[in-house]
Amino acid sequence: MGAGHGGYARRAADAGWTVTAVDARDDRFPDDSRITWIKQDVREFDLTGFDLVLCLGLWYHLTVDDQMSLLTKMARNGSPVVIDTHVATDNPTFKLSDPVVQNGYTGRLYNEKGWKTRLTASWNNTESFWPAEDEFYRMLAEHGFPVVFAATPWVTRDRTFFLCAPGPQQESTGE
């Protein structure tokens, strides 16, 4: 999701995965016929049936509402998810707002005003939400991902890869 240049999608295909790559912009999709390239807003994309969802470099371009509804969709699909994102810290290296609370989560806002001309930016939202790290864990747990493993590669010290395992699915009682 948010495949952009498609580098991660191609590496997954190299590793033998059957890959669908989604991005609202297709300008940077490479010519690689092993992959199904889909130009679509991730907020509208149907995640049903995927064994693994990779959301790399996209999360910090979404609003808190989008983040919550995507997590709900991901949890319903029931597969693990990898989210690679910045989180808001006390001393942000990017220009962010002062701390805010949105939908009960503390974080900072990133200004996406140039989104129409930047290929790596948000799609159709002028502000995005960067949760504080502990708040991100809470958001994950409260939306069906109680078990999370985090890794911060030394080459991308300001980004963390969160491997999120879904919790047990709620049984429908029919009531």
Ligand SMILES: C[S@@+](CC[C@H](N)C(=O)[O-])C[C@H]1O[C@@H](n2cnc3c(N)ncnc32)[C@H](O)[C@@H]1O
């Ligand atoms: C920072 S780039 C990340 C590209 C690549 N995944 C990486 O990690 O290097 C963010 C990508 O997300 C895409 N994007 C942002 N908001 C989106 C949305 N709502 N739906 C689909 N794609 C979106 C942008 O078009 C852009 O290609």
